[in-house]
Every structure is written in C-alpha cells, then in structure tokens.
Amino acid sequence: MTDDREPRVPDEERAEAGAExxxxxxxxxxxxxxxxxxDIGSPDEAEMAHVAxxxxxxxxxxxxTPDPAFVDQLRRRIRDADQGMTSVTEPLPIRPVVSDTSVARMRVTRRQVLQTGLGAAAGLAAGVLGAGLLRGEPTPRDPIWDDGIGLVAGEGAxxxxxxxxxxPRGAAVPFSTAAFNGYVVNDDGEIRALSSVCTHMGCTLQYRPEWRDLRCPCHAASFNLAGKLANSRAAWQAAGGYGGDDQAYPIELPxxxxxxxxxxxEQILVWTARA
Amino acid sequence: MKGEPVPHEREAAGVLEAIYDEHVVPIYRFIHARVGNRPDAEDLTAQVFMRAVEQLDTSRDHNQVTAWLYRVSQNLIADYWRALYRLPVIGTEQVAPGWEPAAPPGRSAALAEATQDTAADRVRSLLRSLPERYAQVLELRFLQRLSVAETASRMGVSNGNAKVIQYRALRMAALLDESDD
Incomplete structure (x- = not known):
C-alpha cells in the first residue's frame, strides 16, 4: 500500500520542470x-515545438496574412538592395562561392552594372561586349583585367x-573619372589602377595604408593591391587571421x-570614357 | 546613354519588384504555416527576397521563378528548425549555385490556401486521434487560445497539472505526426 503523501519520485519532478x-x-x-x-530542452521537445x-x-x-507595414518596408529594402545601396546594418546575404574560372563570365551581371555606378554602366557593358574589337588598343603595359579585356570601348581617353x-611604394591615391572612381596604387614598384567599387553591394572602398588594402565600410570586405579579396575564409585560414579582424569575410567575391x-x-594616366 | 543605367537593366530592377509584389503574401503564408509566429515568419520572408536580389535570375519564366522562391523558403525553414532547435538534418537540399529547376512548378496563392486547409485538416485529425484529455487541452489552448490558468479551471486541474497535460499531449501529437509523415 503506497502512501499518497510520500515524496514524489525524481522523474515526476523532472517532468514538471520540463512542462513548466x-x-x-x-x-x-x-x-x-x-x-x-x-525553452527547448531536447530533440523530442524540438519535435513538439514543431508540431505546436x-x-x-x-x-x-x-x-x-502579413502585416502591410512589413510588406511595404521589405519592398523598400529590396528596392534599395537591388540598387546596390544596402544599408550598412543589413546582415550579409549569402551568395554561392564563385570559382576563379567563372568570374570572367559572371562579371557583368544586372547587379554589377547597377553597382558599378551610373556613369560606368554603359562603358562597362560596352567594354565586355566589344572585347574582341579592343585587343591591342589601347595597349597598356598592365593588363586592364587579368584577362586583358578593355573596360572602355570607343570614345575612351x-x-x-x-x-x-x-x-611612393605602398601608397594609394584616389581618383575620379567620368566613367568610374578608383585608386592608383604603387604595389612595390608596380603601378596599378583599381576600381573602388566593392564587388559585393557596390559600396565605396577606402584605402587603409596600415594594411595596404581597400576596405569596404559596409560589410568589411578587404581587397589587396592586386584587387583580390584578401580576407576570404580561405585566405583567413591560410594566414591565421587578417588585419586585426575577429572573423573572416564570409563569402567569396569577384x-x-x-x-x-x-x-x-611623371604622369600616371588611366583609360576611361570621355566626359 | 551616359549617366543612366542602360534601359534593359532598369527594366530588370522593376521586374524584381513585380516578382516581390506577386509572391510576398503567398510566400509569407507558406512560411508562417511552418514556423507559427509572426516575427520569425517576417524574418524568413525577408531572407527569401533578399536572397532573390542576390541570386534569382529574373529572366527565367514565371513558373521557374515561383519554384525558386518556394525552394529557397523550404530550405530556410529547414535551416530554421535545425539551427534553432539543434535538430538533425532532415532531408534538406541546398539551393544549388545558380539555378536548379526541380521543385514543384505552378505554386501560387492557391497553394498557400490549400496548405492552410491541409494544415487545419491535419490538426483536426490529430486531435481526433488523441486521448480525450489530451485533445481537450490542445483544443482549449490552440483553437480557443485560452491561457494555462483558464484551461486549468475548465479542466478542473491545477495550473501545474495543466502544463504537464499539455506537455504530454504535444509529445504524443509529435509522435503521431511523425508516424504520419
């Protein structure tokens, strides 16, 4: 005969705590x-939460039914993001890793044309489409892109x-032309021009002399003086960190x-569209 | 042309917004039916469309665009349950980089409605298959939206007891639900 008032068994107490x-x-x-x-304590409770x-x-x-205010606000966010002007507080969108070989093919997308800026858009598109016509003219010592495709066709200067x-060595000077903005840099004696438009969402990169990189103020992508993403996960792991950051940049960028x-x-000149 | 986006590109920007306007309500419903609360449904809906800005090829035909959106939604919902509650991976597929045709075509607002009806049917059949006390506690809590205290007084038990009963009812519901799938 059990006594109803005997202390409750531990199982029962646990059950009550869990239920609470x-x-x-x-x-x-x-x-x-x-x-x-x-408030979820086990995979079983996760299943229960799911059913609930x-x-x-x-x-x-x-x-x-979604809140109309939410629908309007999200429409504005999408419009802004679509125009490459995403706010700095936005979480990073995930984008599939772009392999090096596919970068050239992907270069001029709807997004990038928009991101590259109003003035550069026509020139950029024309540069890719007219690549065949442009080989050899102009003839810079430095390739314009790694594959030597011209950025500006026709009315360039x-x-x-x-x-x-x-x-001097290690320096970078910002410039602004009719078609695009960028930096000319002196990478240990080699003069190079780099666009200052981040290839993620189109924010304007800033030169950081202490790290010798172009840094994006929006999501902290860093590009080295060769124009490549310098704080990717792979680079981060290889170097054991980057630039005093506490985490790697989470996605690959062109x-x-x-x-x-x-x-x-004495003059450094870049090939750009005529104003 | 200088100083303006080329016309084709400007159209493309409008296309994305048109896709948004057409799909935001059904996609939200689809997600809400699976996460059950407004704040999380809004977060995930925003993620779907922000991903569309990045990845969706808007030149695809209508059905493919719709299928893409539902596919991304499904993946995000799977991630939500997995990440939030540390569930094991349950048959979720990653969205392939670029384009992956699969996924059911032609889903639309009608489907979201159907989903809702199916879900309501499932709840009803779930309640019918539970012992009476369990069905009653879920009926009072979920359908009538009574508080624990109100539910307890209707059932003539203590608050603590009502919580234990609702806990056990859901555990059994989860088991039945699992065997249904």
Missing amino acids: RFGRYLDALLAGARPSPD AEMAAAADRAGS WVPVATLAEL PLIRPAVKVEG
Whole structure:
C-alpha cells in the first residue's frame, strides 16, 4: 500500500520542470511572439515545438496574412538592395562561392552594372561586349583585367590621375573619372589602377595604408593591391587571421575591376570614357 | 546613354519588384504555416527576397521563378528548425549555385490556401486521434487560445497539472505526426 503523501519520485519532478519550461515556449508562441529556443530542452521537445508551431499557424488564419507595414518596408529594402545601396546594418546575404574560372563570365551581371555606378554602366557593358574589337588598343603595359579585356570601348581617353611623386611604394591615391572612381596604387614598384567599387553591394572602398588594402565600410570586405579579396575564409585560414579582424569575410567575391593604367613622364594616366 | 543605367537593366530592377509584389503574401503564408509566429515568419520572408536580389535570375519564366522562391523558403525553414532547435538534418537540399529547376512548378496563392486547409485538416485529425484529455487541452489552448490558468479551471486541474497535460499531449501529437509523415 503506497502512501499518497510520500515524496514524489525524481522523474515526476523532472517532468514538471520540463512542462513548466516548455510551457513558456507555448505561451510565447500562442501570444504571437517569438518563442525562445532556450525553452527547448531536447530533440523530442524540438519535435513538439514543431508540431505546436504548425498547429498554432493552422488555428490562426489572421496570422497568416502579413502585416502591410512589413510588406511595404521589405519592398523598400529590396528596392534599395537591388540598387546596390544596402544599408550598412543589413546582415550579409549569402551568395554561392564563385570559382576563379567563372568570374570572367559572371562579371557583368544586372547587379554589377547597377553597382558599378551610373556613369560606368554603359562603358562597362560596352567594354565586355566589344572585347574582341579592343585587343591591342589601347595597349597598356598592365593588363586592364587579368584577362586583358578593355573596360572602355570607343570614345575612351587617357586621363591623368596622379603623378609619380604622389605615389611612393605602398601608397594609394584616389581618383575620379567620368566613367568610374578608383585608386592608383604603387604595389612595390608596380603601378596599378583599381576600381573602388566593392564587388559585393557596390559600396565605396577606402584605402587603409596600415594594411595596404581597400576596405569596404559596409560589410568589411578587404581587397589587396592586386584587387583580390584578401580576407576570404580561405585566405583567413591560410594566414591565421587578417588585419586585426575577429572573423573572416564570409563569402567569396569577384576581384575588383582593374582599369588600364600607364605612366608617361611623371604622369600616371588611366583609360576611361570621355566626359 | 551616359549617366543612366542602360534601359534593359532598369527594366530588370522593376521586374524584381513585380516578382516581390506577386509572391510576398503567398510566400509569407507558406512560411508562417511552418514556423507559427509572426516575427520569425517576417524574418524568413525577408531572407527569401533578399536572397532573390542576390541570386534569382529574373529572366527565367514565371513558373521557374515561383519554384525558386518556394525552394529557397523550404530550405530556410529547414535551416530554421535545425539551427534553432539543434535538430538533425532532415532531408534538406541546398539551393544549388545558380539555378536548379526541380521543385514543384505552378505554386501560387492557391497553394498557400490549400496548405492552410491541409494544415487545419491535419490538426483536426490529430486531435481526433488523441486521448480525450489530451485533445481537450490542445483544443482549449490552440483553437480557443485560452491561457494555462483558464484551461486549468475548465479542466478542473491545477495550473501545474495543466502544463504537464499539455506537455504530454504535444509529445504524443509529435509522435503521431511523425508516424504520419
């Protein structure tokens, strides 16, 4: 004969504690709030949460209609992002890794044309389409891109952007032309021009002399003076870190566009569209 | 032409917004039916369309665009349950880089409605298959949206007891639900 008043067995106490904790999850869910994952204690309870979420949704027809304010706000966010002007607080979108061999083919997408800026768009598109016509003219010592495709077709011109005196080893000087903005850099004696448009969302890169990179103020991508993403996961792992950052840049990005550059006397000139 | 996006590109930007306007409500419903609360449904809906800005090829035909959106939604929902509750991976496929045709074509607002009906049917049949006390506690909590205290007083038990009953009811519901799938 058992005594009803004997101390409860530990199993039962555990069950009550679990029911109490899981009850908080249900209360939040049924109040239409965001339930806390901390109230889920086991894979079994995760299954229960899953069933509860589906039941709550099925029993709540009103909740299945989005808030019009949310719909409007998201439309604005999408419009902004589509124009390459995503806010700095936005979480990083995930993009599949782009392998090096496919970069050239992917270079001019709808996004990039928009990102590259209004003035550069026509020139950039023309540069790729007219690549066959352009081989050899102009004839910069430095390839314009790695594959030597011209950035500006037709009405281009060499425009002075800096002098050699302004560009000692390790220095970078920003320039602005009718078609694009960028930096001319002196990478240990080699003069190079780099677009200052981040190939992620089109923010304007800033030169950081201490790290010798072009840094994106929006999502902290860093490009080295060869125009390649320098703080990718792979680079991060290989070097054991990067530039005092506490994490690697999470996705691969195409390299920066490299406009043609040449030196005449003391002048450094880039090949750009006529104003 | 200088100083303006080329016309084709400007159209493309409008295309994305048109896709958004057509799909945002059904996609939201699709997601809400699976996560059950508004804040998470809004977060995931935003992720679907932000990913579309990055990855969706808007020149694809209508059915393929729709299928792509549902596919991304399904993957995000799977990630949501897996990540939030540390569930093992359950048959989720990654969205391939670029384009992956698969996925059911022609899903639309009608499907979201159908999903809702199917879900409601499933709840009803689930409740019918539970012991009476369990069905009652879920009915009061989920369908009538009563608080634990109200539910407890209707059932003539203590608050603590009501919580234990609803816990056990859901555990059994999860087991039945699993065997259904």
